[in-house]
Amino acid sequence: MDVTKILVVDDESRMRKLLRDFLVKNNYNVIEAADGEEAVEIFMNTKDISLIILDVMMPKLDGYGVAEEIRKISKVPIIMLTAKSDEKDELKGFEYGIDEYITKPFSPKILVARVEAILRRSNSTEENEIIEVAGIEMDLVAHIVKVDGNPIELSYKEFELLNYFLINKGVALSREKILNNVWNYDYFGDARTIDTHVKKLRSKLGNKGDYIKTIWGMGYKFEV
């Protein structure tokens, strides 16, 4: 099995497309199902599906129904997509062995992070979640950032943005690309918002803020 297969189940084609785009960019093989019944059928007839992403709300057979059916024959990891309003369902999922929840709207970054975390978990190798670049240390588990050993305070978005920069160290990132990865998919605001966040990040990083370079007419790049 070279490419990891992910089954995406959602009745809205727009959402399927969105998920497919994010996942394909990260080299996953995406199979789509438009409703619960189709999902079960596809799952039964397809070899080596590594992960299922399920929308809760669907006609015919809802997410929990699908999970229930699939759990009868498989322990494949399942991620459930829920709207913010039905947060309360979350615990219900334990009964069906749901591995993870993602609340809509989500950012691609979160989506991919969760998918990778789950796949990693099911491949069992433990991993230390610490990134270190040029004296900037991010402990993703503890949610701590240190610059030369000194902790600094970052807001949620700043944290995500810095993380995205470090992951893509040395890569030129357009505003659009940053927006599409760090912000939720339903954010249609001004791309200049990023400028503000970059400004804050730079100032909070002190002299290491200079590592976030401006690429004129294009975007930003983190480079030592």
Added chain:
Amino acid sequence: MDVTKILVVDDESRMRKLLRDFLVKNNYNVIEAADGEEAVEIFMNTKDISLIILDVMMPKLDGYGVAEEIRKISKVPIIMLTAKSDEKDELKGFEYGIDEYITKPFSPKILVARVEAILRRSNSTEENEIIEVAGIEMDLVAHIVKVDGNPIELSYKEFELLNYFLINKGVALSREKILNNVWNYDYFGDARTIDTHVKKLRSKLGNKGDYIKTIWGMGYKFEV
């Protein structure tokens, strides 16, 4: 024996799944039996089962029957699952050498804690469960908390929550995660409930209450 094997016996597949999920997440190897007779049979034919979790109510052969059978040949630790209504049975269990009772519904945290306590106990070293972090001392057995040596009064939930914080010292915990671990699996309430408990914990911990840090847009973290 690398991985600890636990035999889970319950006629409800949903409950078995639930238990399996919680235990597997804690790196136990779970074997399932759907009724009493099957349980006895599996136990007889499987090497190195370290612990049995038994539901009381089962067709064919109930929990006590299973315990009785197994006690004829083994001293393996047994945890009994009871519904809230049949609490009265508890004393009965001692006759069959039941080691522990867990009342449904239970929280994952409780389940795992009991399992670990029992396994530790059966590995002979007698221990008084005491956790101490930054002058906060928790005696899990006696259910006593001391701050700088002075006992403070915590309710059950506050106790559990504090314990969860201390166990996960330095780790950023989302509300969702806290809910899934400290609350019972049948709790579908508001995540903001946690805020209230945190508030109370903080105030009861006095100046050490500051160790429970708020991570904006994310959750809480206990950190010295």
Added chain:
DNA sequence: CCTGAATATGATAAATATGTGAAAAATATC
């Protein structure tokens, strides 16, 4: 070294999340 366009910056507004006290609901206790 100008000039127009893009970015940096600071101030401010809007959106969100958390803190808190009190009341309601659920549980436990007597």
Added chain:
DNA sequence: GATATTTTTCACATATTTATCATATTCAGG
């Protein structure tokens, strides 16, 4: 069964983050 306690919910105050905007500054190319 009544009472006390714990737990949860709710609403409003407060705090913090995030987005927007106007203005200043910087940059690439002529």
